[in-house]
Structure formats: C-alpha cells, structure tokens
Amino acid sequence: MLASGTCGFAEEINDFYDVSQLGGIFLKGTTPRNRDGNLYPRMAETPSGMLNAVGLQNKGIDYFIENIYPRIKDYGTSLIVNVNGSTIEEYVEVTEKVNELDNIHAIELNISCPNVKEGGMAFGVTCPGAEAVTREVRKAYDKTLIVKLSPNVTDVSEIARAVEGQGADGVSLVNTFLGMAIDSETRKPLLSTVTGGLSGPAIKPIALRMVWQVSKAVKIPVIGIGGIMNAADAIEFMLAGASAVQVGTALFKNPHIPLRIIEGVDDYLQRHNIQSVSELVGRLQM
Amino acid sequence: MLASGTCGFAEEINDFYDVSQLGGIFLKGTTPRNRDGNLYPRMAETPSGMLNAVGLQNKGIDYFIENIYPRIKDYGTSLIVNVNGSTIEEYVEVTEKVNELDNIHAIELNISCPNVKEGGMAFGVTCPGAEAVTREVRKAYDKTLIVKLSPNVTDVSEIARAVEGQGADGVSLVNTFLGMAIDSETRKPLLSTVTGGLSGPAIKPIALRMVWQVSKAVKIPVIGIGGIMNAADAIEFMLAGASAVQVGTALFKNPHIPLRIIEGVDDYLQRHNIQSVSELVGRLQM
Amino acid sequence: MGKKSVSDFEVTDNIRLNATNFLIKLKAPGSLPVVKPGQFVNIDIKNSTEIFLRRPFSIFEVDYNRNTLSIIVKVLGRGSKKLTEIVPGEKLSIVFPLGRHFSYPDKNDRILAVGGGSGLAPMLFLAKESGLPADNVDIIVGARSAADHVEISAYNKYGKIHLTTEDGSLGTKGFVTDHPLLRNELKNYDKVYACGPEGMMKAVAGKAKKAGVFCEVSLENLMACGFGVCLCCIEPTVKGNSCVCTEGPVFNINDLKWQI
C-alpha cells in the first residue's frame, strides 16, 4: 500500500502503471478547507532520508469529493482518505463527508503530522488528545477507522492502546520524526519552517521497533510504515507484527517500488514455502 | 570531543594519534561493579547508521580507578567519566568515587542508555526520574555535572529543564534511539536483545532538532551529539545551540575524524572571518 | 501529462565542456516519446541510497533516430559531481518525460532566449526546436567569466548568439540584463524565454513585464519526487501553490507572484 502524502491522489502513480495492482492507496492528507501548506523550501535531503515541511497542502474535502473522487473511485484498489484537522470538529467534519463516499471503505486519522501548527501531532503525542479525537471521529464514521500514530513520543504503545480503547479498527505507524537541517555555509535552516518530518530508510530501525512494541500492546491490526524500500524491509515489518505495510518516500526514488515489493514478497513466500503473508505476521523467531 | 562508548578509555584512540589534540574524551560508561554487558550479537548495520546493544560492558569503577586511570590521567585532554547505575544509589556510588580523582573535572550522568534492563533510560524518560537521580548525584559531586539525555521522549526540553532545575551544569544529547533490526531470511532479530540503540548520520536531523529545542529551553550549556561525521555537521549543531559537540559512531568509520573536524571548523572560522566558535553557538539565521 | 516511465538509460558519452559543465548523452532502452524544450528527466544518480533522492536535469538535445537524449550538467554539489564522474556504458535510472514545455513561438515571431548557469540547456533546445529562421532568434548566454562559457557556436544556425560575462572577459560586460538587447530592444520581440539562476530570471522577467512582452521562465525549485506527489517543489502562483514539477517548470511570468 502507498503512504499518505507520498502518492498524491493516486492519479500521479497511475501515470506510471495501473494502480489496481496495488493493495491500497492512502491519499494525500485532506482538511475541511483549502490549505496552502508551508512556504518553500519544503524539503531537504538527509543521510538515507529526507525532511519535508509540506504542511498538508490540499484543496479541501469538498474539492476532493467533487473533482478528484469521481476520477479515481473506480481505480480498482482500496482508496483510503487521510483525515486531518486543526480541531476535533474539523476532523469530524472531514470524516462525516467521507462517510458518504461509497468507494471509500476506510479512513486514516492523521494525528501525527509534525508540519502544522494546530492539530496534527498535537493530538497524537498525548493519550487524552489521541483519545478525544478518536472518540469523536469514531462516532462519525461507520467503516474502517485506522489511526496513524506519531513516533515523536516516549511510549507509542500507550497511545496505541488509547486509540484502540476508543474504537479504532487499526493503527498505522509511523508518521515522520520531527527533525531539522541547517546549511552550515549560509547558517540558515534548510526548511522554511525550521523543523520538518524525517522519512526514509534512516528511520526504519526505529519504526520497526515501534511496530513491534505496538503489535504486542494492541489486538487490532497494525500497519507498518517507515523507510520501506524493498521486499526484505516489508517482510521485516510483518515479522515485527505488521499485518500490512505502506511505502512512502521510496516512491520518490522509484514509483515502481511497490510493485517490486509485491513480487519480492511472493518470491519470498515461495522460497520459504509459506502459504500466505498472514503466516509471517508477528512471527519473529526469538 | 569523543562520545562515550565509542572511544573506549582513550587508550585505543591514543594508539592512532596523540589524544592531547582533542577537546575532551567521554570515557566508556562505568558502573559500580563489573558488568558483562549483553550477549553477542551486539550490533547491526542500518541505513547510514548502526544499532548497538553493548549494555554497558565495563570492569567497574574500582578497576577503572586502579588500572586505567593511572595510565590515562596525564593524556593532556579533558577526561570525563560516563556514570551509570541500576539504582540511584549506584549512580551516587560511582560519582563519589570519581569525585576523588584529581584529573577528572567532569562527569556525564548517563540516564539514557537504552541497552540495560535496569536504570539507564528508565530514569531519562520521565521528569521525576531524571530529577531524582540528578539531585542525588549533584549532592555527591563537586565539579562539573553534565547530564546525558535520551531522545526517546515526547518532549526533551522538559527533561532538560528538569535536570537544570536540579543543578546540572550542562546537558549532552542525544544518546541513541531505541531501534530494531531483523534478518528477513532467518526471521530472527539481529541483536541478542532484540532492540538496541541507533546512532550515526541517520539520526542527525532528529538530534539537531532536539539540540535546538533544548538550547532554547535551558540556560546551561548544551553539548550536541548524534551522527556528526564532519566539520559541517559540527557547525550545524553549534548553530542550533550546542556549545560543543561529541563525535561517536564516526570514530568506527575513521578514528581520525575528530582531528579533521577540528581542522575543518578552524578553516570555516577563517573563511567566514569569525574569531571563535562561541560566535557560532545558537546563531542560526532565521 | 500522459504516461511517464522509469527506465534504465545507457550513458553513451560524457564530455567535459569546461571546468564545471559536462554533456552527458543517454540512450533509451526503447524508442523515445516526443520531448519538448523545458521538459526534464529525473535521475537516480547512484542507484543507491547514498545520494538519496533523484536529481532533475533539463533535456538539452534529443535524437529520435538513435533514441538518445542529452543533458548538460553543471557541478554544484554531491549529486551533480557524482553524475559527471559516470563512465560510458554505465546505466542510469531515469524518470521521464516530466514537466510542461515552453510555449512554441508562432510563425514569424521574433524570440529572445536568455540562459545562464545550469539554464543553458533548455534555451538552446528551444532555439533549435522553435522552427524559426535564425534571424528571428536571439540567444543571450551569461556567465561569470570567459572560462565559464561553453562552446555553443554550433547553435549559430538556430539563432544569433550573444555572450556576456560579469568580468568582461568575453562578450558584453555585466549581467545578461546589461546586454543592449535586454536593455533597450525588448519590445522588438514577441516572446522572451529565460532559464538560469533565480535572480537572473527575475531580472529578465522584470524587464519583460515592463516592456509588456510575453515571457516564460523555467524554474529549478528543489524537488523530492519530480512527478507531482510530494508537493515539495511548489511556487506561489495566481492559482495558489503550483507544483513546479507538473504545472511547471515553465511558467508565464504573469502567473507567478514574483516581486518584479
């Protein structure tokens, strides 16, 4: 599956190949109304990764429903809306509208965006915050509710348990790590916002550890995200307890990577004589 | 300066060059008594970094005082003992003994080791824990007390302020991030302890952000650590607010890196017509 | 935008043009689609995580018979340096064709193309593709000094080449905007195009705006993906924040929010 914010609204990937081959697409974070996002520059390359400070630029949920949804709804893959807001009311507003869309069977509640001043990660780093927004969104949504967790916390299991307690059907993790980059020569930050979100292979070891901890702490399915570049990475996340994985930054490197991962995992199953990926989930040999 | 756990007890680096050229050496973490550390395997390479699970292997403070200290005390560089313990009493026990050593002018209180079951990071991830151990060690120590912070927290500034409140003379950050690696083929963890500490360039953007946050939150000096490989990295940490930096994992790549950094920083100062590094500290241009 | 692809191109030539500029010719694995001036390729420089993201380069020349395309690479940092060390025979993973091209001039138009730094390639490509008689095309190329210029006299057949150098060591002394064609004669052109450092493009845009002449510029914003998904490359426009990689890199200056 493709991670939110790294695959646009699916059309851009469909320019390369038929996205019906994919397990699912987590669409770009959507808010109630148009958001311009942060100022340029918004990205910086870092060792084995990158920082971004996009800040949830999107045209708002109504634009999505009127203009984008009709074009993509029959792509033949699961489409998941990534729901964002500055307040609980805003999260609920987006959720209610998505609830009406026949071809969207799940939402991902993003309580972990590090690039917005209000909302975002503020909800995702404390149990009460995470609980409050999950509770209200749960009331407004009939289908599958996935909550996307922030890694910028002392104990991610605690947050995972909190949202499970409020009726989340699954959790996805991790969103980006709050990081920073400076140009030593100009002495200026490389991002307009000073700090931004770190993604890519650099974060994989930490993301993997968090998925492992969370999968032991909750009963609902866990979706693994963070630096996945190839089939081996995907399998590691499944062994650590992820039922599925999302590929993010790797798409920038090569939009075909998800297809290669699917092939690579199939090959792995065959080589190891395993019937289905479900037999890998959480099967780390201790 | 060299980071604890990555430069042994200075002798190993002195095998390559005269360590009196260095600003200071943070010696390998020391506990009251001999510790065997964790089982092999203890390390795994990761994208732009590595995981370690050494677990504070050391021969104990008495062995250090009797056997190592006499050999290294006149190396002509600042030697800082990295103090560890499973309980507050143990931390105090080591501190009291180090307090007697004429040629040791500072200790680094390690409340952030992710590789030990007791003590270590357990103290470093909550304010009350960090406060309690800092308070007691402060009472036992007359010279410079640096507290080494863990990055595995929601708000590192809060912890920094807490230890400042208990009399720390400085803080150093970051210690390693709790991470994990799996061999997809054998389906086993790559570390005997499953999880370990992530270090190296991969963590630099997060470490830099934390140093920036902490330097704005406290008045005491901040020492920057995390993925520093060259002079530009060191300067970035200083611009973010670090008064000094420690080089860790880079030493494994090349023990000469600290000398190159010193040269590189000198060159930078000259090129930019700056008198002293103190003029760089915190001078990020916003 | 149409279909895009990721393919391994083979490096057939890597020619040093001067101290910092290299001409790299790449052979496609199959037949090339039509590409136009202003469009770019996004290159995975080491097929590795060492230089993590791809680097974008404007297409300079294309040969549909041989299925090759060329780029001109100016060494700026780590990635461009590594790229210029590539040896013929090696493969490069390339995402293309990306971006929107320059508007083609109308028949009988008089055009002015202004290039500087890494912006030379699309200007020459445009001059060649314009379909105009050489008399109708002026090309100004600016550089710091004589040594920074590359040999482009072959393009004389597509237009008249005017060189400027900041130190006066070759051609007109000063910035491109100090050249008489830009200082006094802008009104003689139907279309002005520019690609190069931001300051240069803004200066040209300012003059074009004042003169009321149609002007397009090609931006070089930092890109993470190059195909419209990351929203990192944005530029404020009258339509809001536009993606330089999909809605640009070529913009009409009237659509930009530049203070000019």
Add this chain to the structure above:
Amino acid sequence: MGKKSVSDFEVTDNIRLNATNFLIKLKAPGSLPVVKPGQFVNIDIKNSTEIFLRRPFSIFEVDYNRNTLSIIVKVLGRGSKKLTEIVPGEKLSIVFPLGRHFSYPDKNDRILAVGGGSGLAPMLFLAKESGLPADNVDIIVGARSAADHVEISAYNKYGKIHLTTEDGSLGTKGFVTDHPLLRNELKNYDKVYACGPEGMMKAVAGKAKKAGVFCEVSLENLMACGFGVCLCCIEPTVKGNSCVCTEGPVFNINDLKWQI
C-alpha cells in the same frame, strides 16, 4: 597492540579466483610494518555512508619490498560484493594492523592448518610464515564442491595440501573433520590451527580438545570498530567477554567457552 594507522592503499590487482572469491592486492602509501598471520585490516569499502561500517579481512600475503599486502575476499553480502568490483588504481582506506596473530610453531613442530570459506587466507599465510619444512605442515581446505575451491597449489612448497568437498567432487568427501588427518591422526601434531565457518572451527576444536592438542582458531565476529572501542565483537572467554578485534581474533580454544 602498538601503533595503528588509517591509510589509503592503492588497489594494484583484483583477480577473480573462482565464482565467489577474489584476490585483492593493495599497495601501502609508505613502508609496511611487520604483519603476522591472523592479523587483519579493516576496509572502508566505498569511502561513503552507503556501506556504513568498515569490513574486516584477514591478511593473506605481504610483500615488504613492494609494500603490498593481499586479501582474499569471499562475496557474502553487500560490502564484500562491492569490494570485489573495485578496479586497480582506486584507493581504499584501511585501518591496520589489527588483532593478535597465531602463535608461531616451535622449530620441529608438526602443524595442521584447517581452512574453509573465508578462513583460507590466514591459514595459507600461516603455513608460509611458519618457517617449518613443508613436510611438517599439513593444510586441509574444505569447500562445498570442486567449484568452490581456489587454486592454491603454489602453497605446496610450504606444506602438504589436502582438499575436501561436501559433495565429493574433489578430494576427500565430506566436511574437513571427515578427513583422515583430523579423524585419526590429530595426535601427530603439535599445533592445530583453524579458521573458517564457526561450525567448522568448533568441530576442529572439539577434536583437538579430545586429542589434547594445542589449538588456535581465528574468529570472525561482527565488528563495528575493529580496534577495541565499541565492544560489539565480544566472545565469552575464561577472562569474561573478550574483544575479538583486540584480544583476538586468534584464541586458544582452551580460553573460549565453546560447548565442544
């Protein structure tokens, strides 16, 4: 341990020995210090962060006149693969000399050196350096099959070479421990040395222990630093956890805590 250094060596040869083994010869920038069998070098394979840590390789041959040393690299993973793609003329950053060497045999000793996999190099180096007449030296080299063996007949002048293959395609069929010299005649030796896969070394060590023969093995534990600071490479010994990189890689089997 003495002084260690980090220097750029120039690759003078890179010779493919068989499908997976390569002989790489490296020229020091200055004169080489004395190095002994069992010691190793730690190589920065790409001078980059792509393969982040150095990789250790046993010294195979040394030529003090030409100031060259050689290693035999078996392709195992990413790093060893990249290393074997190196071209003569390129430089490699090398940390050396590292580790403790094998105990030299006494005059008139009879010795047996057992090598397998990536453990071949130090065994041949030891045979050559032992100073013993060839009659006093037996070398057993094991591999999966004939194709995995490399040509080492030149070492016949330093000792008698015995080959084994698991599939019987060359020499004695089976593991090295199935070779008659190890099965029945161990008592004839004063010293037994082994380097190779852990299972192989443990099997040899077990037989040597039973026979009461002096035995040293060279371990290949995972290393981060290679010079004693990281404490990642440890092996449990009678003295507690020992660093393989500084207190080894050569250990007397009586000092190890192996269950043999």
